[in-house]
Amino acid sequence: SDHSHSAIHQQIVLFPVEHAKNMRMKRCLLLLCLSKSDSFVIQPNHVLSSALFYDPFDFESVEAKSKRMETVRELQQSFYANETAILPPLHGVFSSLPIWTDSYTELPGFQRVMNVADPELVNMVLKIVSAKQPWYFGHLFNNPRDSNHQIILDDDGPVIGTLMQISDYELEEDDGMLRIGVQALGRFCIVSSEGDAFNKVSSGRAVAASVELLPDLEIVEAHYNEAEEAANSFDFALNQNALGAACAGAIAEAADWRDYEFEPIALGEQVDEVAKLNPTERVTATNDGVHAAMEEYLSQPPSDMYEGECILAFDVERNERRELSMDQTFKLEQNVWIQLDRLTKLLRLLDPKCNTNMPIPQQLLELLPASTPMPWPNNFSLSRYNQKMKNIHFLLKQKKSKLKIGATNLNTMETASDYPSLRRSRRLSYMVWELVERLLDGEYSYLLTEERMIPTKQDILEMTSIYNRLYAAIKMLEEIIFHLQKLIE
Numbered sequence: 001s002d003h004s005h006s007a008i009h010q011q012i013v014l015f016p017v018e019h020a021k022n023m024r025m026k027r028c029l030l031l032l033c034l035s036k037s038d039s040f041v042i043q044p045n046h047v048l049s050s051a052l053f054y055d056p057f058d059f060e061s062v063e064a065k066s067k068r069m070e071t072v073r074e075l076q077q078s079f080y081a082n083e084t085a086i087l088p089p090l091h092g093v094f095s096s097l098p099i100w101t102d103s104y105t106e107l108p109g110f111q112r113v114m115n116v117a118d119p120e121l122v123n124m125v126l127k128i129v130s131a132k133q134p135w136y137f138g139h140l141f142n143n144p145r146d147s148n149h150q151i152i153l154d155d156d157g158p159v160i161g162t163l164m165q166i167s168d169y170e171l172e173e174d175d176g177m178l179r180i181g182v183q184a185l186g187r188f189c190i191v192s193s194e195g196d197a198f199n200k201v202s203s204g205r206a207v208a209a210s211v212e213l214l215p216d217l218e219i220v221e222a223h224y225n226e227a228e229e230a231a232n233s234f235d236f237a238l239n240q241n242a243l244g245a246a247c248a249g250a251i252a253e254a255a256d257w258r259d260y261e262f263e264p265i266a267l268g269e270q271v272d273e274v275a276k277l278n279p280t281e282r283v284t285a286t287n288d289g290v291h292a293a294m295e296e297y298l299s300q301p302p303s304d305m306y307e308g309e310c311i312l313a314f315d316v317e318r319n320e321r322r323e324l325s326m327d328q329t330f331k332l333e334q335n336v337w338i339q340l341d342r343l344t345k346l347l348r349l350l351d352p353k354c355n356t357n358m359p360i361p362q363q364l365l366e367l368l369p370a371s372t373p374m375p376w377p378n379n380f381s382l383s384r385y386n387q388k389m390k391n392i393h394f395l396l397k398q399k400k401s402k403l404k405i406g407a408t409n410l411n412t413m414e415t416a417s418d419y420p421s422l423r424r425s426r427r428l429s430y431m432v433w434e435l436v437e438r439l440l441d442g443e444y445s446y447l448l449t450e451e452r453m454i455p456t457k458q459d460i461l462e463m464t465s466i467y468n469r470l471y472a473a474i475k476m477l478e479e480i481i482f483h484l485q486k487l488i489e
Contacts, residue, residue: 092212092213093306099139099206099208104457107184108162109275113180114181114182126178135166137164160214165183168181181265186214186254187214189214212310218467219250222326223249227249230245234298238298240298264278274431277366279416334372343481346481346484350488363431364434368382459472
């Protein structure tokens with residue numbers, strides 16, 4: 001920028017784009033940006049064009065490339081050597097969490113492999129994975145019409161995003177492409193208050209923010225009595241906020257079960273859209289972690305006590321929640337399974353392949369509850385299917401050495417006996433939407449034409465309770481079943 005463009009006006013040539021390699025095209029486009037000047041003149045100069053488009057790595061040997069890439073990795077490691085791990089949330093709040101903004105929403109319980117090319121995001125990810133695990137970041141939906149990826153915090157309500165975990169990553173040697181395997185863990189809201197590291201408007205695809213984790217209201221309610229008792233009996237309690245302690249306990253419970261709920265991703269293997277349970281990671285501890293989190297919250301003086309969105313949302317809806325017992329949520333859960341059973345039978349009528357291929361993913365089927373508020377209908381077939389699969393898996397487990405299955409994990413088609421029922425219901429309330437999305441994006445996409453019938457992923461993410469998500473799922477399944485029945489008739 002310090003030199004006159006006139007010196008290079010005579011040196012730039014046009015080059016057929018179909019013959020240009022990627023790096024050469026970048027140089028060409030960079031120099032052609034200078035052509036905005038009215039006095040710009042292009043004259044061919046073959047000698048200079050060769051120099052302009054010459055790539056010194058075109059004739060590089062395999063050994064030389066390997067050595068060069070090794071040097072690049074060493075420089076990279078040196079650059080990110082002092083990165084510190086993301087601090088665990090204090091009372092459910094990450095003081096500074098890297099945020100990835102994009103034009104879609106991630107729902108908890110899902111996973112994917114992503115190619116990262118945006119320079120800001122590559123830098124963000126490399127900073128995260130250069131520190132100790134766990135590797136967390138936040139994912140936030142931004143309106144795709146906002147090309148600047150701006151996050152705007154206003155008074156209309158909290159900005160809700162998804163806590164993500166990087167399970168595996170690799171950096172391609174050839175092109176430097178970064179690939180990551182990510183898993184969506186739970187909900188959070190952006191904390192907006194004076195003095196936070198997050199401004200009212202943040203631009204860029206990679207930013208940092210203070211965020212608060214948001215457990216579902218039913219799970220907070222399940223911990224409320226214990227939190228209230230702790231507030232009254234804990235000798236070192238400096239505040240009496242049982243709501244806050246219940247929120248802290250719910251967040252601690254989620255952390256305890258995280259390794260069980262998410263089998264690690266290996267990029268060299270096939271990655272399903274829905275996360276698998278990891279039976280090798282069982283929670284052997286009792287309720288100690290949850291109770292310790294409650295006492296830690298209660299040990300804060302009132303002046304330091306954090307009262308965020310979890311407490312506010314819970315407080316507003318608590319009177320309504322008291323009228324709805326936990327059985328109401330479990331009745332809705334059972335109703336979802338009854339609708340899924342009806343849906344499976346209709347899909348088998350429409351597609352003979354479904355007689356051999358179960359249309360419901362295995363990750364969903366293993367959430368079928370062993371005990372329910374009411375008996376299953378006489379014609380309920382999913383429990384019989386699950387029992388058959390359990391028998392098959394049991395036989396395979398007995399004979400796996402003869403069948404040379406080796407260390408392959410044979411799923412038991414059920415959750416751990418001590419897995420909390422509400423966490424099972426929560427998992428179903430998100431994962432059932434994968435089946436709905438698969439149907440409506442596939443051959444039955446014409447069934448529902450009115451957009452108002454289909455809640456968006458962001459709508460689902462912003463629902464504050466398991467009950468609300470299950471209720472919305474039932475309405476959606478009933479609508480699909482109604483149209484499939486008409487189709488059969």
